[in-house]
Amino acid sequence: MREAGIMTGAAVAVDGERIAAVGPQARLEREYRAATRVECAHMVLTPGLVDSHTHAIFGRARYEEQEQRAAGAGYMEIARRGGGIHASVADLRSRTEDDLYALALPRIRRLAAYGSTTIEIKSGYGLSVEDELKSLRVISRLSKAVPMRLVPTWLGAHEIPLEYRGNDELRREYVDLLIHELLPVVVAENLARFADVFCEPGVFTIQETRAILTASRSAGLGLKLHADELEPNGGAELAAELEAVSADHLAAISETGTAALAKSGTVATLLPGTMFFLGRERQAPARALIDAGVPVALATDFNPGTSPTANFPLMLTLGVSQLRMSAAEALIAGTVNGAAALGLVHETGRIAEGFSADLALFDAQDVREIPYWYGDRRCRGTWARGMPCHVREESDNLNFLR
Ligand SMILES: [Zn+2]
Secondary structure, eight states, X not given: OOOOOOOSSEEEEEXXXXXXXEEEHHHHHHHTTXXXXXXXXXXXXXEOEEEOOBOOOOSSOOXXXXXXXXXXXXXXXXXXXXXXXXXXXXXXXXXXXXXHHHHHHHHHHHHHHTTEEEEEEEOOSOOSHHHHHHHHHHHHXXXXXXXXXXXXXXXXXXXXXXXXXXXXXXXXXXXXXXIIIIHHHHHHTTOOSEEEEEESTTXXXXXXXXXXXXXXXXTTOEEEEEESSSSOSSHHHHXXXXXXXXXXXXXXXXXXXXXXXXXXXXXXXXXXXXXXXXXXXXXXXXXXXXXXXXXXXXXXXXXXXXXXXXXXXXXXXHHHHTTOOOHHHHHHHXXXXXXXXXXXXXXXXXXXXXXXXXXXXXXXSSTTHHHHSTTOOOEEEEEETTEEEEEOSSOSSGGGTO
């Protein structure tokens, strides 16, 4: 993860949806005389950022919880006041598919405006057959409406819904519903590429997670896992055992969990914005993971409760300043390794011949400026599959630099 392969004086030739060539500008200008030209001088062109963990399908914002948390309210107290994930579930259930689509569209465009061209989106605020399918259908419609590559993940196991809480029998009924009623429809309608489970004490147990993910794998879905966010409970080890493509969060991963991920090659997707926004002191041990040989990805965790930001470059800032990664490591975590966390490592995340023409252009003269100007929107343009997602003609930042 140390070598980002930075080139200067280079040009990138795009033919249709693919990168046709990368090389010295003078040579490519000779070889592609007829091509439309996008001027990138004095800027940094990166692979389109790969946001491999978002919960972008939701209804209303939950800003009131931020102050409640600041005043000392914990998760349970916020839930008692009508907040938390169950608030988002009740809200999403009350909305139509069209309404959710109209809310999500500008949000994913916002993600692209900050540099993301590949965006994983999870369901998980429906928690019923009808509402999970509604959420996944919104992602499917969005995929057809925007150039960005959207990767749908089914997270029916985000939480036990209120109507299934209270005793073990009800919990079992919900897990059964996920496996026997919801999963077959998700697969039959081709609504998701991955299945994910929130595996955490008080949410889904290791045994429940194993049952849901094993069934999902048999049905043909790839696997992801929310693991070891608050306590080390064997989530990372389970992700490795099941050969999940990624284990996400990991702020509390154990040494055995780290060793297991290193062995399986499972990507550790770290979400530093979440811990920052929640005001937690602990961040995932990125250095220990990288030093152990675990591929580390960064993502926004964009969601209304714990990480309401579309600003991926800010995650790179946190990667450097909080997780003690180098700028090159953070950039790789936001591109190549994000692609690996979505099973797309041969498709996107690199500027190389044959790869999808997924690109992001930044007002910067050195790649290290991307994490450096923190909170700023330096992205001047993004292209996915050769198509513009977002192009900003005028920079409002250049006077910072020159
Ligand atoms: Zn998440």
